[in-house]
Amino acid sequence: MKSKIVLIFIAFIFIYCQGNIYAQGERIYTTYCLNCHGKDGNGLKNLYPPLNKSDFYAANYEKVPCIILHGLEDEIQVNGKNFMMPMAGFSNLTDVDITNLINYINTAWENKLPETTIVKVKESLEKCPE
Amino acid sequence: MNRYILFLFILILLSSCEDNAPLPILGETEVVNGLEVPHAIRDFSFFNQDSVIITNENFAGNIYVADFFFTSCPSICPVVTKQMLRIYETFQNQNVNLVSYTMDPKRDIPAKLKSYAEKLEVSAPKWQFLTGEKDKLHEIAADYFSIVIEDDEAPGGFNHSGYLLLVDKNRHIRSFCIGTDEDEVTEFIKDIKKLLAEDEK
Numbered sequence: 001m002k003s004k005i006v007l008i009f010i011a012f013i014f015i016y017c018q019g020n021i022y023a024q025g026e027r028i029y030t031t032y033c034l035n036c037h038g039k040d041g042n043g044l045k046n047l048y049p050p051l052n053k054s055d056f057y058a059a060n061y062e063k064v065p066c067i068i069l070h071g072l073e074d075e076i077q078v079n080g081k082n083f084m085m086p087m088a089g090f091s092n093l094t095d096v097d098i099t100n101l102i103n104y105i106n107t108a109w110e111n112k113l114p115e116t117t118i119v120k121v122k123e124s125l126e127k128c129p130e
Numbered sequence: 131m132n133r134y135i136l137f138l139f140i141l142i143l144l145s146s147c148e149d150n151a152p153l154p155i156l157g158e159t160e161v162v163n164g165l166e167v168p169h170a171i172r173d174f175s176f177f178n179q180d181s182v183i184i185t186n187e188n189f190a191g192n193i194y195v196a197d198f199f200f201t202s203c204p205s206i207c208p209v210v211t212k213q214m215l216r217i218y219e220t221f222q223n224q225n226v227n228l229v230s231y232t233m234d235p236k237r238d239i240p241a242k243l244k245s246y247a248e249k250l251e252v253s254a255p256k257w258q259f260l261t262g263e264k265d266k267l268h269e270i271a272a273d274y275f276s277i278v279i280e281d282d283e284a285p286g287g288f289n290h291s292g293y294l295l296l297v298d299k300n301r302h303i304r305s306f307c308i309g310t311d312e313d314e315v316t317e318f319i320k321d322i323k324k325l326l327a328e329d330e331k
Binding site: 035036038044045046047048085086088 | 202204205206207208209211212215246248249250251285
């Protein structure tokens with residue numbers, strides 16, 4: 001009987017957590033990214049690029065951890081439009097934060113990008129240009 | 131039942147009263163030579179994104195919405211700018227202008243403001259981005275109840291309030307809202323419409 005209750009309890013937690021699977025990533029997004037990239041991930045005109053259905057983001061998944069940590073000064077092309085607003089880096093974020101953030105973005109809005117892992121994020125960070 | 135109807139009637143009456151009342155003139159009234167002078171925006175002269183000198187005369191007889199920002203602002207400015215853009219689009223064909231004063235004239239020279247405006251797909255004279263002497267910009271912020279403090283610790287180097295301010299054709303502030311709050315801006319847009327209607331009377 002007792003084990004049944006425990007099982008139900010675990011199942012309940014599991015289902016409950018599934019709904020907020022990247023809740024921490026979402027919190028980090030709200031704090032550091034939302035002001036420019038928007039609640040809907042669509043950016044703002046030609047000023048701030050979208051993260052939702054962004055060809056640049058999908059194609060540069062290996063560089064994304066470095067961009068989050070160190071920022072970006074270069075002009076980039078996203079979905080056929082040029083963007084040249086420098087982005088500040090967030091050096092206070094940990095590898096775990098970055099992993100959670102990327103996993104949130106990868107599945108947020110209309111994005112259906114594969115999940116990343118802390119191992120992959122660490123590998124990418126080791127290759128960041130100086 | 132009767133009491134209920136009476137209550138409803140009073141409620142409708144009250145809400146309609148509120149709609150017809152003109153927007154107040156905000157700020158402290160000064161007494162000069164025994165006359166009461168309501169708060170107004172001082173004379174100014176700044177450069178816009180096209181390097182054209184823009185003064186208070188450019189807004190004579192026009193209402194406008196003002197805010198304070200800087201192009202490299204990483205914190206609240208993008209959110210406020212998005213709401214300014216919403217106002218720009220809402221009143222595209224009406225006599226409402228927008229003015230964004232930079233707090234950071236050292237970096238925000240006219241060319242920088244021009245590129246920012248182009249990326250936003252907006253242009254003067256509908257939306258003026260103004261720059262000039264830093265002290266003059268920070269001084270005029272006070273007229274708009276806006277606080278600008280240089281602070282190396284703050285994101286981007288400035289601490290500021292993200293207010294949007296509605297200025298009438300006589301340079302009086304008639305309404306304001308927090309530019310980061312979408313719902314407040316929705317109410318603010320209603321005030322702009324009210325002021326436009328007042329001018330048409």
